[in-house]
Amino acid sequence: xxxxxxxxxxxxxxxxxxxxxxxxxxxxxxxxxxxxxxxxxxxxxxxxxxxxxxxxxxxxxxxxxxxxxxxxxxxxxxxxxxxxxxxxxxxxxxxxxxxxxxxxxxxxxxxxxxxxxxxxxxxxxxxxxxxxxxxxxxxxxxxxxxxxxxxxxxxxxxxxxxxxxxxxxxxxxxxxxxxxxxxxxxxxxxxxxxxxxxxxxxxxxxxxxxxxxxxxxxx
Amino acid sequence: xxxxxxxxxxxxxxxxxxxxxxxxxxxxxxxxxxxxxxxxxxxxxxxxxxxxxxxxxxxxxxxxxxxxxxxxxxxxxxxxxxxxxxxxxxxxxxxxxxxxxxxxxxxxxxxxxxxxxxxxxxxxxxxxxxxxxxxxxxxxxxxxxxxxxxxxxxxxxxxxxxxxxxxxxxxxxxxxxxxxxxxxxxxxxxxxxxxxxxxxxxxxxxxxxxxxxxxxxxxxxxxxxxxxxxxxxxxxxxxxxxxxxxxxxxxxxx
Numbered sequence: 078x079x080x081x082x083x084x085x086x087x088x089x090x091x092x093x094x095x096x097x098x099x100x101x102x103x104x105x106x107x108x109x110x111x112x113x114x115x116x117x118x119x120x121x122x123x124x125x126x127x128x129x130x131x132x133x134x135x136x137x138x139x140x141x142x143x144x145x146x147x148x149x150x151x152x153x154x155x156x157x158x159x160x161x162x163x164x165x166x167x168x169x170x171x172x173x174x175x176x177x178x179x180x181x182x183x184x185x186x187x188x189x190x191x192x193x194x195x196x197x198x199x200x201x202x203x204x205x206x207x208x209x210x211x212x213x214x215x216x217x218x219x220x221x222x223x224x225x226x227x228x229x230x231x232x233x234x235x236x237x238x239x240x241x242x243x244x245x246x247x248x249x250x251x252x253x254x255x256x257x258x259x260x261x262x263x264x265x266x267x268x269x270x271x272x273x274x275x276x277x278x279x280x281x282x283x284x285x286x287x288x289x290x291x292x293x294x295x296x
Numbered sequence: 297x298x299x300x301x302x303x304x305x306x307x308x309x310x311x312x313x314x315x316x317x318x319x320x321x322x323x324x325x326x327x328x329x330x331x332x333x334x335x336x337x338x339x340x341x342x343x344x345x346x347x348x349x350x351x352x353x354x355x356x357x358x359x360x361x362x363x364x365x366x367x368x369x370x371x372x373x374x375x376x377x378x379x380x381x382x383x384x385x386x387x388x389x390x391x392x393x394x395x396x397x398x399x400x401x402x403x404x405x406x407x408x409x410x411x412x413x414x415x416x417x418x419x420x421x422x423x424x425x426x427x428x429x430x431x432x433x434x435x436x437x438x439x440x441x442x443x444x445x446x447x448x449x450x451x452x453x454x455x456x457x458x459x460x461x462x463x464x465x466x467x468x469x470x471x472x473x474x475x476x477x478x479x480x481x482x483x484x485x486x487x488x489x490x491x492x493x494x495x496x497x498x499x500x501x502x503x504x505x506x507x508x509x510x511x512x513x514x515x516x517x518x519x520x521x522x523x524x525x526x527x528x529x530x531x532x533x534x535x536x537x538x539x540x541x542x543x544x545x546x547x548x549x550x
Contacts, residue, residue, distance in 0.1 A: 092389040098367045130417035191494040196297065203496040203519055205419055205465055209341055209549040210298045234299060234549045236341075236372060238394075238419045238465075256297055279372050279394060281336065 082107035084121030088138040099278035103289040115147040124151035128162025133174035159272030183246035209234040235275035269296040299549045301341035301520035309349040325528040338534035347377030359391040366392025399424040400441040413463025423464040427452035428472040444472040471501035478504020486516030506540040
């Protein structure tokens with residue numbers, strides 16, 4: 078089998094072209110493979126775990142293809158990037174369809190409470206949360222942000238489209254947060270794993286910078 | 297907090313971007329890939345492609361254009377025009393569209409909206425509503441189809457609510473009597489729909505000045521504004537529009 082630098086996990090939920098094209102754009106010298114083969118995911122040096130649609134369907138399709146084990150292995154052992162539902166699935170449970178997640182992290186996936194949300198002008202805030210919103214980076218005790226934020230200013234806008242957000246039981250994994258209108262966790266990190274609620278593949282230069290950082294990341 | 301969006305609209309036919317007035321008199325406005333790249337560089341928040349021929353013979357051409365744009369432009373792409381079945385949605389998403397806009401078919405076969413949202417998720421299903429002010433109905437704005445030629449008897453506000461209940465994740469509201477006229481968006485229509493639904497709405501049809509974009513957000517309650525002519529012919533850049541809106545108290549991505 079040829080070398081796979083980056084595997085994009087394909088479990089049949091939607092379009093992965095944008096993710097793979099963006100990775101190819103930032104790393105033209107790397108091999109990027111969109112795959113639903115557990116062996117290929119296990120052999121890849123890095124794994125990107127995207128997702129769109131409804132989380133219960135995503136989990137079901139992931140299991141239907143026998144991908145759970147290889148995704149969990151990657152999440153614990155190699156540079157791993159979760160995107161959107163790929164972040165949400167890492168948690169224990171989602172309000173969406175009362176579904177169980179993969180349980181890598183303790184915590185819940187919750188729905189925005191549309192009816193109670195207003196901006197500073199009193200305008201109703203819409204759900205899905207759709208568009209460009211700011212990500213505030215969390216710094217460590219030495220005032221340093223995570224390596225994947227390198228070259229990205231604190232407060233930079235990324236593109237979001239989602240109705241649910243993650244609420245980690247332990248906030249220590251939160252490495253980025255966003256306001257809509259309350260603060261929610263928009264990026265998490267632990268060891269070899271980084272996962273974001275927004276879509277870096279659709280976030281113009283800032284998103285490409287984050288993907289570039291991931292492709293070169295040595296956790 | 298979340299920024300309001302500017303979405304340039306590229307009407308595409310026979311592989312070219314065109315712009316008409318009241319859906320007539322088409323003028324050439326460039327190569328779709330080049331226009332898309334230019335708008336991306338200017339800071340467009342998303343791009344919308346509408347296939348205005350809506351005949352099946354050059355459907356392959358549109359898919360090819362979307363593929364090419366998606367490989368070079370890394371912002372959200374919405375594609376619409378002639379989307380008739382769930383399979384059309386799948387093909388467009390696979391070509392690189394992030395959202396698919398459904399218009400006439402939503403009226404003829406509302407279940408298709410429901411099926412597409414169930415299969416691909418509400419986040420990628422936009423329902424486009426073409427509305428016109430009417431005098432002979434018990435409501436103010438009526439839904440039209442077939443590029444504005446056919447009246448449906450449907451109340452645009454009620455229709456918007458119904459489409460959201462079937463799974464539309466966003467609504468694109470085009471005021472037929474204003475499209476291409478440059479006299480401003482139909483803000484009362486947009487406000488009525490924005491207040492009635494929870495999902496984001498995009499105001500379309502009539503933008504002719506930067507103040508119109510501000511009014512579309514502030515008066516119309518839109519979450520995004522769609523415009524074609526004021527950008528296509530270089531009257532304003534997207535950046536100028538965004539700076540103007542920001543100065544007027546609207547949060548933008550600059």
